[in-house]
Amino acid sequence: MIGKIPKPGKSFGGCIEYNVLKKEAAILYADGVRIDKTAHIIDDFNMQRKMNPGLGQAVGHISLSWSPEDKERLNDEKMVSIAKEYLQRMKIQDTQLLIVKHKDRAHPHIHIVYNRVNNEGKTIPDSFQHLKNIKISKELTLKYGMHIGQDKEKVNRPQLKGIDKLKYELYDTTKAVSQKVTSMAELKQELLKQGIGMRFKYKSGTLEKQGISFSKGDYKFKGSEIDRSLSYGRLSKQIEQQAQQKQAEEQRxxxxxxxxxxxxxxxxxxxxxxxxxxxxxxxxxxxxxxxxPDPYRRKKRKGQGNDQDQSQGISR
Structure with missing residues (x-):
């Protein structure tokens, strides 16, 4: 299962119309809103957001997708059940909720629209949502025995958007550049030419490096958040081995x-x-x-018969 979280929106109207009015869309679950008409859904969401007028981006939107291999194992009730558990772990609770299923792709997927103004008028925070989403999506995939996603090399890049597209750009560029350098300083310099920033995280009060992050534009991600192979430990080990190999080749x-x-x-x-x-x-x-030659091997004398012939001669 993969969760995708776009930036919070300002208009419930646009978000709900996109999800509900799409061809073959089906509302699977709703909490705190009427679903007899699209206009009623929008009105109900907007009514609650007025309890916290200072929150400009009140529209919460998440999509959950499963592999095509899981299609036969998933029904509407199962997807709703997993979605509720996902939201609970994400601390998105006590608020208006709408879950809609789409059929425009080969893989099963649903869209969740929720109000960031909860039932008491308080704001549901969205800090660190992307990190929590990755962790929780993986945990639920393993818990329910769902199909693990494809390797990054097999992902269809042109279909990616937003944060996911940026992460794969960082992954592809960093992986390619890291295989050609022999020091972390060289890696940093080469990535800068590609418009990618690289920073180290140091152990508190020391110069010991213990983490690495990559940035482009206004976005920054830990190396391990992009891919495990881009963690500081694995990346530095890879580059150190490349440096040793190059040194050995130069000395040969x-x-x-x-x-x-x-x-x-x-x-x-x-x-x-x-x-x-x-x-x-x-x-x-x-x-x-x-x-x-074997000195113990007996040589056969010329004209001498074998033992069998000799024994026959004696018996006669």
Whole structure:
């Protein structure tokens, strides 16, 4: 299961019309609003938001999507049940709610519209929602045995929008650049050329690095939030290995150097009175000696029969 959270909106009218009036859309669940008419749904949401007029962006909107492999295992009741548990874990409670199912994609997915002004007129905070969404979506996927999403390399990039699109841009660029550098400083410099900022997180009161983040425009993400392979520990280990490999390659003699060394040595060496020919690369070929004859093996005399013939002669 994957949860997507766009920025909070200002207009309940536009959000609800998009979700409810879409072809083959079906309202699965509602709490605190009338669903006989679209206009009534909008009016009810707007009525409650007036309890907190200072909150400009009162429209909460979340979509939950499952893999096509889960289609046969999901019905309307199951999706609503998972959505309620998701909202509870996200601390989105005691407020107006609308859950709508769409059928415009091959995979099962629903849209949740909620009022950020709760039933008591208080604001439902949206801080750290994206981080909580990733964690909770994964936990529920594992809990209900749903299909795990595709690898990042297989995701259809052109269909991505908003935060997800930006995260994949950061992932693709950072992965590509990180494979060509030999130090974190070089990585930072190369990413800056691509318009991506990179900052370290230090252990309190020390210069010990313990985290890394990447930014573009107004958005900043921890490396591990984009992908586990971009955490500080894994990224620094990868780059360190690349630096060691490059150093080893630079120290390895070239073919021309090996040839000059062989020529300077001369073509023949003597060891223990034996002549051993040295090949082009200075290696002494291994010569396997012929096996010595077995001294205990009895030689058959000329004209001598086998034991069976001798025993037959004696019996006669």
């Amino acid at each position: 003699p070239t073919l021309a150097q090996q040839l000059r060394e062989v020529i300077n040595r001369g073509p023949v060496k003597e060891q223990s009175g034996h002549h051993s020919v040295i090949d082009l690369f200075g290696r002494i070929p291994i010569i396997t000696p012929e096996p010595e």
